[in-house]
Amino acid sequence: MSEHVLPESYHIDHILDALEQQGFAIVDDVYTPHYCQNLQEECTSHLNQFREAAIQHGVVSRIRSDQILWIDESFPCAQQHLQNLKQLSQHFNQNFFLGINEVEAHFACYDAGQFYARHRDNPQAKNDRIISAVYYLHDTWHADWGGQLHLQDKQQHWHILQPKANRLVLFQSDLLHEVFIAQHQRLSITAWLRCSRLIE
Template structure:
């Protein structure tokens, strides 16, 4: 677990597993190494300045569509293309191993993308697991925004899976990490007043159909 220990707060790692089992979600402030968060933020800001991000859509395959009235972020899939990405993805692989060891989840792989929200952008309430496709098991969000202040907006809301009432409001501060059950936890991103950067990711099971291995995206 050396990779994870160098990136994640060690004590919070144990709390993460406990909260996933008990509540179905977890949030940890100052969970990630801030130096790494800054390197990742610089990378996504550079991509945004170069207009190298893609407008995010909803759905997959034939159901994929651009709906800026639902989702307004721009994305770039992580591909091990930088030292910061490689360090982050290595830590997430170590976390995947721990989750499989302790919770027997059978997680197959991890996929993730940068998400950059320009001012005014939001993402309406949704679940991360696509209809009829339950291969996304645990969702993760890593926040990369330093000096985030009250009034800047962009908080993520977590809703109770039974009552659909808001139970948490998470400011997107650098170093904060949250994860939750993809099929169970409804969540929403409120409109942001400042450029907002994060990494959205999913631990997945292999969902093969007709002998074909399910692709990551």
């Protein structure tokens, strides 16, 4: 099995059950250490190209303070991760009839003191984002470094999810969530599985 392909331990039934019951799923130890290192190097070697994040139509908002770099064909390692998310999308479509047909993603960097205030990725169904996916790139993470994902599930219960290295968090894009203030550089790939509607 190739090192950047989803492992057999990546239990799709667990993911589907968790998404259906809670609206989110956590998968740990997603990739091999070698592929993780390649992804991290691809991200960190372009940190000088990151720009202050905007939330809509290029407008920078004070509700977030991270920097991002959109992923395109010039990032082959990250593109493989996006291909894996597309494979997952097929399972989501088969089981939940979501109609996902596109994945968009960017690298995200939260330096010490940075955060993302409470929000929804798809508020009131105003965009095509169906499932959000956050993959954590850093080598290690300690609880006192902050940067946790604070997420409200389908039953409106709140969860604090640690940004553990090599962890993937999948959640419905309409769920309320935030990123607590980081005390250490926090690196991730944030992706959205979208249902883009063709205009005739």
